[in-house]
Amino acid sequence: MKKNIGLLIVVLLVVAMIGTYVKQQIDKDREIETASLGKEMDERKIGLKNGDTPPDFTLTGLDGEDVTLSELRGKKVVLNFWATWCPPCKAEMPHMQNYYEQYAKKDNVEIIAVNLTEAERDVTEDAKIDSVMTFRESFDLTFPILLDQKNSAGLAYQVITIPTTYFIDSNGYIQRAIKGPMNVEMLKSYVDAMD
Numbered sequence: 524m525k526k527n528i529g530l531l532i533v534v535l536l537v538v539a540m541i542g543t544y545v546k547q548q549i550d551k552d553r554e555i556e557t558a559s560l561g562k563e564m565d566e567r568k569i570g571l572k573n574g575d576t577p578p579d580f581t582l583t584g585l586d587g588e589d590v591t592l593s594e595l596r597g598k599k600v601v602l603n604f605w606a607t608w609c610p611p612c613k614a615e616m617p618h619m620q621n622y623y624e625q626y627a628k629k630d631n632v633e634i635i636a637v638n639l640t641e642a643e644r645d646v647t648e649d650a651k652i653d654s655v656m657t658f659r660e661s662f663d664l665t666f667p668i669l670l671d672q673k674n675s676a677g678l679a680y681q682v683i684t685i686p687t688t689y690f691i692d693s694n695g696y697i698q699r700a701i702k703g704p705m706n707v708e709m710l711k712s713y714v715d716a717m718d
Contacts, residue, residue, distance in 0.1 A: 615704035
């Protein structure tokens with residue numbers, strides 16, 4: 524009798540172990556590896572056409588703060604490329620400032636003015652930055668001015684004509700690009716046309 528009870532206990536233990544192993548295998552088969560989980564497909568590509576996601580960048584501003592374009596998602600962005608020696612840029616800047624003061628906050632817009640610092644005509648980096656600071660002060664500009672000292676953003680955005688301005692919606696997609704200067708009315712109408 525004791526022998527039968529011992530044998531029964533051993534059989535029950537073996538059955539429990541086999542049951543546990545089988546259950547683990549079934550659970551493992553039903554698991555989906557994290558790496559193979561489905562991901563939402565975004566057909567948009569990184570590029571410079573309307574509807575594309577613009578190339579991302581991080582540049583340092585005149586205030587010493589780094590700005591990363593993709594971190595501005597949720598706001599509309601007016602991304603302007605310019606240089607201090609460019610007459611159309613000089614004509615446009617007061618309009619950019621007027622728009623910034625009158626409408627930017629209400630329209631949920633950030634103006635980012637990227638100075639093509641490498642293209643500035645001064646000899647040294649310090650002199651180039653001094654020229655940009657003098658320009659900012661002479662026009663009383665209060666929106667962020669970023670320094671593209673290695674022309675990385677200028678190249679990524681294929682900027683040949685300045686000023687060149689990209690209008691990026693709050694979802695981070697390019698809505699339009701404008702080559703040449705704009706006035707306040709143009710800025711307002713292009714921003715209003717975005718989401």
